[in-house]
Amino acid sequence: MNIIKGTIMILIKNANLFNGTDEKLIQNVNVVIEDNIVIKITKDAVDESTFDKVIDANGHTVMPGLIDAHVHITLSEAPHILDTMTTEEIAIRSAKVAEGMLMRGFTSVRDVAGNTTGLKVSIDNGYATGPRIFPSQAAISQTSGHSDYRQNRGQKRFNNHEDSPLMKTGAFTIADGRAEVLKAVREQLFMGASQIKIMAGGGASSIFDPLDTLQYTLDELKAAVEAASDYGTYVAAHIHTTEAMKRAAEAGIMSFEHATIMDEDIAQTIKDKGIFVIPSYFTSSLIAERKIPLGSEVLYQKTERVGKAMLRSAELIKKYEIENICYGTDCVGSLNVHATQSSELEAIEKVFNSLTALKMVTSNCGRLFELSTYQHPYQEGKIGQLVEGAYADLLIIDGNPLEGVACVVNPETQKVIMKDGVFYKNVF
Numbered sequence: 001m002n003i004i005k006g007t008i009m010i011l012i013k014n015a016n017l018f019n020g021t022d023e024k025l026i027q028n029v030n031v032v033i034e035d036n037i038v039i040k041i042t043k044d045a046v047d048e049s050t051f052d053k054v055i056d057a058n059g060h061t062v063m064p065g066l067i068d069a070h071v072h073i074t075l076s077e078a079p080h081i082l083d084t085m086t087t088e089e090i091a092i093r094s095a096k097v098a099e100g101m102l103m104r105g106f107t108s109v110r111d112v113a114g115n116t117t118g119l120k121v122s123i124d125n126g127y128a129t130g131p132r133i134f135p136s137q138a139a140i141s142q143t144s145g146h147s148d149y150r151q152n153r154g155q156k157r158f159n160n161h162e163d164s165p166l167m168k169t170g171a172f173t174i175a176d177g178r179a180e181v182l183k184a185v186r187e188q189l190f191m192g193a194s195q196i197k198i199m200a201g202g203g204a205s206s207i208f209d210p211l212d213t214l215q216y217t218l219d220e221l222k223a224a225v226e227a228a229s230d231y232g233t234y235v236a237a238h239i240h241t242t243e244a245m246k247r248a249a250e251a252g253i254m255s256f257e258h259a260t261i262m263d264e265d266i267a268q269t270i271k272d273k274g275i276f277v278i279p280s281y282f283t284s285s286l287i288a289e290r291k292i293p294l295g296s297e298v299l300y301q302k303t304e305r306v307g308k309a310m311l312r313s314a315e316l317i318k319k320y321e322i323e324n325i326c327y328g329t330d331c332v333g334s335l336n337v338h339a340t341q342s343s344e345l346e347a348i349e350k351v352f353n354s355l356t357a358l359k360m361v362t363s364n365c366g367r368l369f370e371l372s373t374y375q376h377p378y379q380e381g382k383i384g385q386l387v388e389g390a391y392a393d394l395l396i397i398d399g400n401p402l403e404g405v406a407c408v409v410n411p412e413t414q415k416v417i418m419k420d421g422v423f424y425k426n427v428f
């Protein structure tokens, strides 16, 4: 953090604490914040006169800021529309999308395809408003893979099958074979990626790659994992089918995005290896109900299959007691789509329960991000838990989230949003 500030002491008193992990609120605590770090949480009386600011939470709940582990800040339109925009237009739209996330209470996000390092640094240095960003930089895909967005076979006639304008912004890149995959991973690390995103199987919303395709050979996947782990970090894979997940698990991939179509064997493997799973129940249900406009009947059929399968896989997540599950919305598109970012929390609550939903949107994401080790961009404090030594990323909520998560995302009951010790909303 390069913002120069003197020591500012903030006290939040009379709060009930959800710490990000426990099934019960800790009643009536005082939270002491020094600059951007929570330095003390105590039931003992605190001398208020030493503080620059005192907030009386009046029995409301204080909890960690929300975390979304699967966002695409720069993909604020469909790829073919982004192709028509200047880089500046995409950047300005991205800043607006990021600001919206913070103002919904999301204090950290992991971007999994997009050139977001510049925005991340600008936010960290106070030139833009938004959450902490864990950038993946370009998602890496094989030729004819999920993010081969050249998407125009007609160009082939003119021997001009080059990257699309969107790909040239650094949102996606193509690499084939061990050598190119190693280089593509290292390129993203050079650009500031805190983790690597690859496309390890077919997609639901893409035109040219059927859902059941296996993308990348085992050796190519291993190459990606090697280059990432040599840099202390991990690979997240876009992945839908059981076959693709089996190959990715063997390669050592630790974050399965979507993980839609599971069988019992892969559920057991995910549990045994401690692989993180990032499902998106709200988006899936919208897709399954055909509420998101798609280009063709084929796309509707693909996405319906995905939407229904994800709910069946949730039963396996419960059966095998997979605890490494994280909140990820996969919001792609305009501000209208991003406005639904919080809806996933209630969708998860319906599939699991309130505590699981709350852990998924706080501490579980914090644990996932720790897989970045020294590539983790925010090492001064803990993220996703409200404990001593954590960053002062927190919300104050009118209500008990453990009795129903609606109060967490309702702007009326979300009273305070603080990130890095700074108030972005305070209606006390």
Ligand SMILES: [Zn+2]
Binding pocket: 070, 072, 112, 330
């Ligand atoms: Zn995605």
